[in-house]
Amino acid sequence: LSSQFESLDYELCENKIFKEEELKKNPCSLTKQNATRWVVVFFIGVCTALIACTIDICVVEMTKIKYGFLKKYIEKCVKENCLYIPYLQWLGISCGFAFLASVLVTYGEPVAAGSGIPLVKCYLNGINVHRLHRLKTLFVKAAGVTCSVLGGLAVGKEGPMVHSGAAVAAGLSQGKSTSLGFDFGILKEFRCDQEKRDFVTGGAAAGVAAAFGAPIGGVLFSLEEGSSFWNQNITWRIFFCSMVSAFTLNVVLSTYHGQLGMLAYDGLLNFGKFPDIPFALLELPIFISMGIIGGLAGALFNQLNYHISVFRRRFILSRWAKVLEVIIVCSVTVSIGFVMIYFVNDCKPLGAKDAVEFPIQMFCEDGQFNAVAAMWLQTPEASVRALFHDQPGTHNPLSVGMFFITYFFLSCWTYGLSISSGIFIPALLSGAAWGRLVGLGLYRITQGAAWADPGKYALIGAASQLGGIARVTLSLAVILIETTGNLSLGLGLMLTLLTAKLVGDCFNSGIYDMNVQLAGLPMLPWSSPPMCHGTQAQTIMSKPVVVLKEVERVSTVISVLEDTRHQGFPVIFEDRFSGSQAKQTSFGALRGLILRSQLKILLKEKPFCSSPTGSTRSPIPLETFRMYYPRYPAFEDIHFTEEERASYLDLRPYLNPTPYTVPKHASLHRTFQLFRALGLRHLIVTDDNNEVVGMITRKTLARYR
């Protein structure tokens, strides 16, 4: 576990100054604050959808230009035997975009690399991932993913959209931008970790809603990680946010496609509906077998990707090396694509209703087109749609199989590069490819039975592959159901997903979890490991605990801050045992908890007093504390006179007087439950007399997986 990550402070610090401010509030101001929340959430939904639309439209339009251009040259060169020209063109264009994508991320904002879903999940879990929600990150993510997709890499754009939603939420809800150094001076009351996280929960849901057209799935996605507690108000707001987002997207896309008012575009990831697939009980065993295949394939994928990631962490460290790797991968992708198009002569008649956008003739006869070229020369989404919905005869098993193998390894290599890239679409695409193969096989064996629809099996295969790679959680299952608009296939999908997950879990963990672990993020699991009976809070807690007295010498406070890197310090009544620090088991009677950030602000504001009995001056108002959020003064820069160092700091108005505690005999299970259910950051372990004996934090617990 890396110690560089800190936690969010989800707990309300109900200290004296907070209570005073609360008492000033009247029902009217509360209503106003609540209404503001709804308005903010509305705009979060709208903006998220607009960003998603922009990305999508850019990708679609520019892909059209790119492949239209290539088609022209390929067609020409097939006749004139100069195919190396379009190859070089293709290579050039793709590598150009890939270069752009990787430079943006590598030199611009490294935190924007990858899918973003693991990081958003970590944030919702309570980890304060640095720079995750900057405007710059948002820009790099959005522009970066557009470039990666345009570069023809095996990436999806859905994960980054979820991240964008979260970033939009964090930005809008604070009414200021750190990247631009600009402060609108509004929404000041939302500048605390708790409010911000609630908004980000909505933003992530909106992102899912926009990316997958799955508003309910979005709510579940956010709640799954985020909600320590199912609060109906927050849940409604999240739901509203994702609905607004789905709706805005629908309006914009409908307008863009010239069907204003029709609202026919449910989401970006529209795989087309499966209206009336017959689905027989007898197919369930087939689904389970496919789940097993998917689980195995997914485990293989994750294992390979793990080794690649470890290799990258060890050898590819400099920035230019990262950029270079992206370019290599891009060239290999393009070359493989070209070689396959050149050598596999899979000709299909033109003019079916599921016509591809750029049918390329290559060496086929007139009136036919090269089916392999069609797969490579379009966005991955379009390929997935083709595999789901094309007529049984459209695809040649051999070329689909070859496509699967190359795409599987390419996407495995691609994921984890220093570009922003999702894994959803690549997983679905390779799954759809082998699923379609299974479907084609069944179709032949049964001689065209109605239920053996290759499209349906492509869907099941896609689900199974996704389940094997990402070990989908409940929310991903719902997202898949919503995306395909198919509730009646729901049980089949779920069965496949569950099997794939179970099989995959025998070998390794899901790709997102793997990312989290590799990055050393202290994400808390759902519950304590099953075999830890007998472990008590006192066996896992840290001690000795660094504590402060209620009225503490300024010099002591300074030295504590300098000597330790802890973020929270229990405050005790008196230092009864100051003599025998080493052997003692209790560190004093608990009176509260104070955070490092509060101490920093206090040292900066200097409300010191000269007597050790405490201050009579009126305390610093909460307003001042809020002003500093989220960047606290670096106390190294503050200068203290000798007199100031010798004076005292009265912590009583500022400390949290009722921090959560756990008795030292409590089981690990109970400690976990308390921690997760309440979204804690610090849990103080006390003995029978309410004296501090230890400290439990996220990092203490995250070790127990």
Added chain:
Amino acid sequence: LSSQFESLDYELCENKIFKEEELKKNPCSLTKQNATRWVVVFFIGVCTALIACTIDICVVEMTKIKYGFLKKYIEKCVKENCLYIPYLQWLGISCGFAFLASVLVTYGEPVAAGSGIPLVKCYLNGINVHRLHRLKTLFVKAAGVTCSVLGGLAVGKEGPMVHSGAAVAAGLSQGKSTSLGFDFGILKEFRCDQEKRDFVTGGAAAGVAAAFGAPIGGVLFSLEEGSSFWNQNITWRIFFCSMVSAFTLNVVLSTYHGQLGMLAYDGLLNFGKFPDIPFALLELPIFISMGIIGGLAGALFNQLNYHISVFRRRFILSRWAKVLEVIIVCSVTVSIGFVMIYFVNDCKPLGAKDAVEFPIQMFCEDGQFNAVAAMWLQTPEASVRALFHDQPGTHNPLSVGMFFITYFFLSCWTYGLSISSGIFIPALLSGAAWGRLVGLGLYRITQGAAWADPGKYALIGAASQLGGIARVTLSLAVILIETTGNLSLGLGLMLTLLTAKLVGDCFNSGIYDMNVQLAGLPMLPWSSPPMCHGTQAQTIMSKPVVVLKEVERVSTVISVLEDTRHQGFPVIFEDRFSGSQAKQTSFGALRGLILRSQLKILLKEKPFCSSPTGSTRSPIPLETFRMYYPRYPAFEDIHFTEEERASYLDLRPYLNPTPYTVPKHASLHRTFQLFRALGLRHLIVTDDNNEVVGMITRKTLARYR
């Protein structure tokens, strides 16, 4: 608040004997237990769906017989001018069923009255509603709702199905039936409140899935009330349960309708899909206005129903009076229906594709049928479907309006009778009626614009009326979306629901909440009321606290149990202040908490010892405690010798050593959060030295709404 209700014990009592048992478990037995849970959940889903199917098929088949019979006589008597005969027949048949329905509930199992949804919600909230899950209750509920629907009353059958699901889950998971006095001797490890509640959560979800064809809505419904903490394992199981239920229902209904393998029946409440309704931005204001109307109408409904309920509670007390009231309501319903059919001559041509099942000609010309008769002589579901999907010209505004008014008041009178009856369908039906009126108006004004589809407006009206009456929560919104299979109308639906809820909330609370409050059930709200800053735990806590010592005299234990009705007693280290009970503020140093049920079992088993320093005998095993669940020995029946009374009871192996506590200065807000997030029953208030100063329970908090 009625004091007759007790709480569930969701907290694990991690005492010495529990820990010993835990240590004996190995990974294998844990896996086995987990697998058993999944198997049980599977059967819960299947059984719930089968019960729902049975109810549905019974209703459909017998309605066919009933109305087919009536149709024959009406047709005959119109010619022969003897219409009083079919009227009397109709009256007779309906009142017969209504009589049966009310006798079953009134004399059989009064807890089966009403919708069941409020009671299930209360159970999930943590209230131990007595007899709620008996086999007898299940039977009465299922048979009762069939009879009420057949009696032609303005009731739905969806709420009762949810209740059935919960009862099935509670029954199956315990492996025994109290009503039958039968014990299979299996699943003994699930015999505790915590496990049982987790299964009931799944059962309720399965009930929703079967009733509304809304598996995701079912999961949300259960989690909304039930989950104190979003645990992924439990959530997966709930989801699996509701999926299995929806799937089983689909299989059975497909088979029943002769389409084996087609799986075309998503749920019982199939209102038909709305495939491609155009939906323009400009309609949103109309939706909001309709939401306002729905909110007002709903508030009126609830207010009327409240007064009726109060009247009933005061004057209709004896059983026969309850039965009589049901028969009166039934007669009035039939009579109004008959009068409307007789006097309103709304003739429509026969033979449209949305043909009604029993077109009755009455005084219409040949080739026509009476549209009013069609509305009354079918199940409410069929009427809703007709209002949603019939062509614009099918319904006459006047007759729809009259139907709305009569049905609105009838359903208001009916809800709360001593029969099992849901409110979902009646609310949807009256809403659909006025919604269709709005739609027809718009259709005329715009001269048949494509967007002014009366069916769509009927749906919006139905949603709005339901929102106004039930103040739908998130889960109900999702259920509605799933039922109509329409995600693109989602935002419109949600906007309407939200408006209706907000408007309604200005006047009174939702009908389910009203039921809960009238019954005095101590249901905990979502969070503390907004204007309670400054309220601290110590201002709301109960004191003096009845406490026990770690090793207590048997006579004291007996007298404490006799003198108080508390269910939990803090255990203290020593009774330091025994002299001045009245004035003291602290009741001793906290060492644990013991439940009344545990004390009863201990008194029955008599592990007494003679010295006040404690027992050296090995404690009673957990097995014995589990054996008594859920019916504990009545200690009044136990005989104690003088010697026994003078001996001591060592509570230390049995008490919960780490009960949840809250400091006395903690705010009400924090207390609420702790209570709801962890699903507590007892929360001990302690002072700075961990001494007991007060007690907070569900009933203490439920007062703060």
